[in-house]
Amino acid sequence: MMPVTDPYLYPDTDVLVNKKGYQNADRLRIFETTRYLSRAITMPTATSSPSALKNLHHHLFQDVYDWAGQYRTCNLSVDGRKGLHPQSIHQSVHAVFQNLNANNGLQDLSSDRFARAAATHIASLDKILPFRHGNQQVTLLHLAHLARNAGHTFDLSQLDHDQWNRASSQAAVNDERLMTHAIASLFKSGRTMTPDQARREALSLRDPARHEIQSRIEGATRTLDAGRADGTTLKELRGLRGELKALESDTQVGTVLRHIDQAQKAGIEKLTVLPGRDGSARDAIYAIGRAAVRSLDLREDQRAAQGMKAEQAHLPSSWFTRASQKLSASEGTAPQSNGPKSRGPQIG
Known part of the structure; x- marks a missing residue:
């Protein structure tokens, strides 16, 4: 059987095809982060439809990828979580937002009840993984928009990204408790x-x-x-x-x-x-x-x-793995940071 190729990657790499033509993962990461943060200063504020979600994705990643704002056309697995088949994405995202609007956009809810309902909504999008890349960034900003539009004081900068990744993994198997708690922890009015x-x-x-x-x-x-x-x-x-x-x-x-x-x-x-x-x-x-x-x-x-x-710290291979990565890195590869372990939005 021929290996399945990812049309979004440069051949024989794990680097996404991008407008700059960067085939070094670190160079692309730096460029993407810079453009993402620049675009995030002025974001669209609509949150209530699939087209609004696609517009948000396009706004954030339009400088980096030609397919920004488009649903993926290939299969995708992230951290052991398998997204829906591409042919199911459009209908599934529509159903998620139909349910959101049936619940009045999660407005008129107390902070705790909002956190619980928002966790269910965001977990539903996480299970779909509608975009080839940038799913977590988009869903988190979408979450912040929902909170703001519902009248809540919400501070997304306080999110523990490692905890959020654990919450996403648990929500993938229908346990939304940690995601609910992570959202509740972002309210500033407690x-x-x-x-x-x-x-x-x-x-x-x-x-x-x-x-x-x-x-x-x-x-x-x-x-x-x-x-x-x-x-x-x-x-x-x-x-x-x-x-x-x-x-x-x-x-x-x-x-x-x-x-x-x-x-x-x-x-x-x-x-x-x-x-x-x-x-x-x-x-x-x-x-x-x-x-x-x-x-x-x-x-x-x-x-x-x-x-x-x-x-993980006591695994015999941990120090060896780090040393191997450092020795095998090309001269143009940026050095790895020794800072905090929390990596920010990395999935999807």
Whole structure:
């Protein structure tokens, strides 16, 4: 069987065909980064359609690649994750954005609920890998646009890129928890409190949250009685009734308190609680619970990451591999940095 060739690469290299004709990976990386950062200063702000995503990709990479803004035409695997077949890309991206628009572009959500919904949306795009290169850069900027358009204060510069790569790998197998936490960590509006403070606040919010949910149930019921209810209203009504039942039986608050206890027993001294919507008590209880869960999951992720680094550092071949790469590099190859391990957006 003949080997499959990648039409986007120069023959016998792993370097993407580019407008400058660079066939040295380091020279291309420097050129791409320079042009990417220059274009990123003035970006399109639309986020709600497949064409907007393609326009964003074209804007960022138009100086580097002729195919900027076009879906890939070959198969692609990144870090063990296989993207969809090229013939499925157009329809799949359309479906992802159709779902986004059905959810009002993730607007009118608290920060925690936005993080959870955004993780599902971004994970769906990650599974497609629509472009031959630049998928992560585009989806992260798309995420920042969604947050801004939904009214959230969002700081993408605080992203831990190594953590995001781990989150993408987990989301590829339908575990979006780490990606949700990574997104939540980018909000600048969180409050810091101790587990004891979080416990007291959760208990104080129980009655206000119950009254809030009862009021919303009454409003939805009036809409239903007037014959104006649609499927969304019925779904919301079922959810509200279930939430009220959980509050009245102390199931919801009890779960939040258990998460806080677990965080405290794990030695976590501070929780970062994100704001709810317009002073919503039910969102505030949810946010406290999410803060406790987030602190536990992020600590576990950091421990796992540190364990992986320690294991890699003790591999007998690690020093030899680095030395071999240095000796085999051509004279025109830029030296490798000894700086932080976080590499920034590298996938896709």
